[in-house]
Amino acid sequence: MQSWVPFVPESASTMSWKVDAVYFYLSGVTLFFTLLISAVLIFFVLRYRRRTPYEIPRPVAGSHKLETLWSVIPFIISMTIFGWSAKVYFEQYNPPKNAMEVYVVGKQWMWKIQHSTGQREINELHVPVGRKVKLIMTTEDVIHDFFVPAFRMKADVVPGKYTTQWFEATKTGRYHLFCAEYCGMNHSGMIGSVIVMESREFDNWLSGNAGNTTPAVAGQQLFQTLGCVSCHGANGEGGRGPTLTGLFGRQTQLTDGQSIRAEEPYIRESILNPQAKLVVGFGPIMPTFQGQISEDQLVQLLAFIKSLQIANPQPATPASPPVSRPQPQPSAAASPK
Amino acid sequence: MKAIEAFETPQPSKVNYINAQYGLKSWLLTKDHKRIALLYLGSITFFFFIGGLYAMMIRLELLTPQGDLFHSTTYNKVFTQHGIIMVFFFLIPSIPATLGNFLVPMMIGAKDLAFPRINLLSWYIYLAGGLITIYALLAGGVDTGWTFYTPFSTTFSNSYVVAAGLGIFVNGFSSILTGLNFIVTIHTMRAPGMTWFRLPLFIWSHYATSLVMILGTPVIAITVLLLAFERVSRVGIFDPTLGGDPILFQHLFWFYSHPAVYIMILPSMGVVSELIANFSRKNIFGYKFVAFSSLAIAVFGFLVWGHHLFVTSQSVYAGMIFSFLSFAVAIPSAVKVFNWTATLYRSSISYDTPMLYALGFIGLFTIGGMTGLFLAALAVDVHLSDTYFVVAHFHYIMVGGALMGYLGGLHYWWPKISGRMYPEGWGRFSALVIFVGFNLTFLPQFVAGFMGMPRRYHAYPPEFQVFNVLSSAGASILGFGMLIPAIYFVWSMRYGKHAEANPWHLPGLEWRTQSPPLTENFETTPIVTWEAYEFAPPEETEIVGKFAGELV
Numbered sequence: 001m002q003s004w005v006p007f008v009p010e011s012a013s014t015m016s017w018k019v020d021a022v023y024f025y026l027s028g029v030t031l032f033f034t035l036l037i038s039a040v041l042i043f044f045v046l047r048y049r050r051r052t053p054y055e056i057p058r059p060v061a062g063s064h065k066l067e068t069l070w071s072v073i074p075f076i077i078s079m080t081i082f083g084w085s086a087k088v089y090f091e092q093y094n095p096p097k098n099a100m101e102v103y104v105v106g107k108q109w110m111w112k113i114q115h116s117t118g119q120r121e122i123n124e125l126h127v128p129v130g131r132k133v134k135l136i137m138t139t140e141d142v143i144h145d146f147f148v149p150a151f152r153m154k155a156d157v158v159p160g161k162y163t164t165q166w167f168e169a170t171k172t173g174r175y176h177l178f179c180a181e182y183c184g185m186n187h188s189g190m191i192g193s194v195i196v197m198e199s200r201e202f203d204n205w206l207s208g209n210a211g212n213t214t215p216a217v218a219g220q221q222l223f224q225t226l227g228c229v230s231c232h233g234a235n236g237e238g239g240r241g242p243t244l245t246g247l248f249g250r251q252t253q254l255t256d257g258q259s260i261r262a263e264e265p266y267i268r269e270s271i272l273n274p275q276a277k278l279v280v281g282f283g284p285i286m287p288t289f290q291g292q293i294s295e296d297q298l299v300q301l302l303a304f305i306k307s308l309q310i311a312n313p314q315p316a317t318p319a320s321p322p323v324s325r326p327q328p329q330p331s332a333a334a335s336p337k
Numbered sequence: 338m339k340a341i342e343a344f345e346t347p348q349p350s351k352v353n354y355i356n357a358q359y360g361l362k363s364w365l366l367t368k369d370h371k372r373i374a375l376l377y378l379g380s381i382t383f384f385f386f387i388g389g390l391y392a393m394m395i396r397l398e399l400l401t402p403q404g405d406l407f408h409s410t411t412y413n414k415v416f417t418q419h420g421i422i423m424v425f426f427f428l429i430p431s432i433p434a435t436l437g438n439f440l441v442p443m444m445i446g447a448k449d450l451a452f453p454r455i456n457l458l459s460w461y462i463y464l465a466g467g468l469i470t471i472y473a474l475l476a477g478g479v480d481t482g483w484t485f486y487t488p489f490s491t492t493f494s495n496s497y498v499v500a501a502g503l504g505i506f507v508n509g510f511s512s513i514l515t516g517l518n519f520i521v522t523i524h525t526m527r528a529p530g531m532t533w534f535r536l537p538l539f540i541w542s543h544y545a546t547s548l549v550m551i552l553g554t555p556v557i558a559i560t561v562l563l564l565a566f567e568r569v570s571r572v573g574i575f576d577p578t579l580g581g582d583p584i585l586f587q588h589l590f591w592f593y594s595h596p597a598v599y600i601m602i603l604p605s606m607g608v609v610s611e612l613i614a615n616f617s618r619k620n621i622f623g624y625k626f627v628a629f630s631s632l633a634i635a636v637f638g639f640l641v642w643g644h645h646l647f648v649t650s651q652s653v654y655a656g657m658i659f660s661f662l663s664f665a666v667a668i669p670s671a672v673k674v675f676n677w678t679a680t681l682y683r684s685s686i687s688y689d690t691p692m693l694y695a696l697g698f699i700g701l702f703t704i705g706g707m708t709g710l711f712l713a714a715l716a717v718d719v720h721l722s723d724t725y726f727v728v729a730h731f732h733y734i735m736v737g738g739a740l741m742g743y744l745g746g747l748h749y750w751w752p753k754i755s756g757r758m759y760p761e762g763w764g765r766f767s768a769l770v771i772f773v774g775f776n777l778t779f780l781p782q783f784v785a786g787f788m789g790m791p792r793r794y795h796a797y798p799p800e801f802q803v804f805n806v807l808s809s810a811g812a813s814i815l816g817f818g819m820l821i822p823a824i825y826f827v828w829s830m831r832y833g834k835h836a837e838a839n840p841w842h843l844p845g846l847e848w849r850t851q852s853p854p855l856t857e858n859f860e861t862t863p864i865v866t867w868e869a870y871e872f873a874p875p876e877e878t879e880i881v882g883k884f885a886g887e888l889v
Contacts, residue, residue: 030707044681062623070675078664088716142489149789152720156649160577163650180723180791188794
């Protein structure tokens with residue numbers, strides 16, 4: 001797992017070199033200053049060593065000019081590091097819109113992965129090279145962290161919410177997947193591989209593993225068995241409960257006057273804690289499903305609701321009144337509350 | 338030359354604080370800050386060697402990629418207990434409770450701390466916290482990591498989390514009382530003439546540390562209490578299945594635990610300021626700048642906790658603010674390094690053991706600080722967080738920084754504390770061994786971390802073995818180096834050469850009384866008519882205008 005440069009891990013994503021560039025800039029700057037300080041220190045220690053036991057050097061008054069100089073210069077340099085690394089950080093945690101979505105559920109001590117086409121994997125993730133992949137992640141128990149060193153990507157997987165990260169692999173191969181957040185007894189065994197394949201190979205792999213129902217279809221079955229249909233309609237057309245068709249990604253007006261973009265965190269919360277955010281015009285009649293469905297089933301319901309798109313989407317005229325307060329762009333870091 | 342001779346104080350009497358009274362009771366009920374400092378010295382040394390033993394167990398397990406020495410459950414307990422013992426029972430009390438307790442009154446010309454009984458109480462509280470924690474270790478141990486992240490600690494761990502938490506909770510009060518005592522003492526008990534800007538920098542850094550202790554420690558106490566509350570009574574605070582928020586715990590935990598790093602490093606910086614000035618016989622370059630930078634670090638230190646949460650799904654905008662502030666807090670530390678270096682310009686540097694530790698501190702703390710910038714840089718932290726890079730970074734700050742300062746200070750003031758000299762040759766030798774061993778242990782971990790090795794791994798992929806073998810080899814050298822001072826300090830208490838009142842020929846107040854001092858420290862209250870680190874008459878002061886002009 002080594003690149004051609006010694007002591008640099010293999011690079012296999014579009015983000016790798018961007019992170020490495022900041023890393024090398026930082027290395028250069030810090031190495032220069034560390035060597036400079038060491039050189040001056042060693043020079044002084046040798047040059048001004050005590051030669052006679054009772055010598056007293058002349059005292060020196062400080063110099064505000066010098067002190068200002070060596071406060072301002074490091075500050076300016078550190079701001080360049082700050083700005084550059086912040087820019088890359090935004091890219092790291094803002095998944096592109098057209099990414100292929102994969103669901104990840106962490107569990108002591110394994111990674112359960114499901115593709116939107118239905119294939120399931122454990123501790124392995126197959127992805128095609130050159131395509132943007134967005135991971136939508138949660139966990140059944142404690143905090144985990146999905147870390148692929150070769151992609152220079154990592155994000156905590158937090159119980160009770162969805163976190164996301166994305167990557168675009170640039171090189172085929174098999175790369176380490178580590179759990180990077182201590183999660184108990186077999187933490188160091190919660191490892192696996194990300195396998196990056198050529199597009200054609202990946203398609204073969206997909207068809208070779210076909211036969212599973214897709215998460216959306218599984219979600220539709222759950223939608224029936226859990227009785228969601230009685231209020232939200234067989235196809236999410238609504239009734240006693242709000243319409244679900246075309247809901248995903250849209251601004252929704254709430255009874256408390258706020259509005260919220262209906263994405264993973266909101267839909268998750270509405271299933272587990274329906275009373276938290278009520279849609280305008282609907283009463284608090286939905287029961288909670290907290291403790292009754294697993295994270296896997298939640299992900300499937302989510303996939304089903306996502307699949308309920310209107311044939312001719314009209315984003316400009318949502319069912320709810322016009323939004324007065326635009327929400328910030330959702331990101332990996334947006335908390336559900 | 339005249340000035341040096343004037344500092345000499347004759348050894349006036351054979352009575353001192355150690356032999357003033359005899360018997361166990363005279364120690365256990367003492368109100369003398371110097372005796373309490375020794376009580377602390379004994380107890381933190383005990384905990385240091387327990388923590389060190391755990392460190393050796395970690396390094397032994399990681400010698401091979403397979404988890405073959407311990408079961409993973411045992412390994413998880415070992416690194417957790419290493420962290421808890423070292424952070425809460427060694428590093429946090431280390432310098433303030435021993436050297437600080439001993440020297441704060443002496444350096445400002447006072448007879449004792451403002452509240453001698455509270456000072457003794459703080460040691461008993463520390464002991465109680467320590468005993469509860471030892472109970473937790475003996476009963477079965479803790480496996481949550483010293484960070485106690487939820488919901489693992491509140492819901493999933495089957496170990497003695499509440500007992501360990503209680504130990505930390507109780508121990509916190511000893512920190513608070515020590516901080517309170519220092520602040521009141523420094524405000525009200527300075528000798529006549531000891532103005533704020535004549536205080537040794539050791540005092541300034543202890544003042545800043547005390548502020549952090551008083552303001553920060555209650556937060557960890559509350560956090561641990563909430564954790565125990567959720568674990569015992571299942572009230573939802575942090576566990577999402579109970580309606581809590583696991584990330585809230587991390588905010589609360591780091592709101593204390595990041596400033597706690599400054600509780601460890603600020604006193605050490607104070608010691609290093611003393612060592613640099615006194616062993617180069619030079620006033621500190623930019624005294625006020627160094628003094629205020631301690632306060633700046635204490636204040637800014639409270640605003641950067643969020644840099645521990647860059648990958649936890651914290652808002653990217655919050656991440657940006659915390660990153661910016663983390664870079665800002667690095668500046669006062671950098672200023673200190675530059676000012677210490679500038680102090681050495683045209684000075685008279687001795688190579689005694691304490692100075693070797695001070696120079697080692699500057700080197701290691703610089704590396705620790707520089708690698709901190711990598712972790713403050715958002716994009717780079719995404720890759721490095723929770724890897725061995727982080728482990729290496731904070732060991733450079735806590736061991737390379739805090740521990741080096743502590744050892745340097747212990748050697749420097751040992752003649753005053755014990756009335757005996759330590760063996761200088763062995764001192765220099767062990768300082769060198771510790772420096773080499775430390776770097777060999779932790780430099781390879783930076784590389785292992787950048788290569789992607791996650792921390793807290795019991796077994797690891799074989800390509801990381803080379804770094805771990807180097808690290809374990811370094812740790813054995815480091816451990817050996819630590820044993821040498823432990824042996825010769827004990828040896829010197831009986832066999833060491835008797836120390837003069839002022840063996841280093843220095844102007845500070847603590848050297849103007851006998852070694853070991855009287856119970857009351859000074860025969861008469863000193864009147865201070867000189868500036869800090871005044872080796873030569875002030876009229877000889879050289880204005881660095883010319884020197885500065887050349888550079889600017």
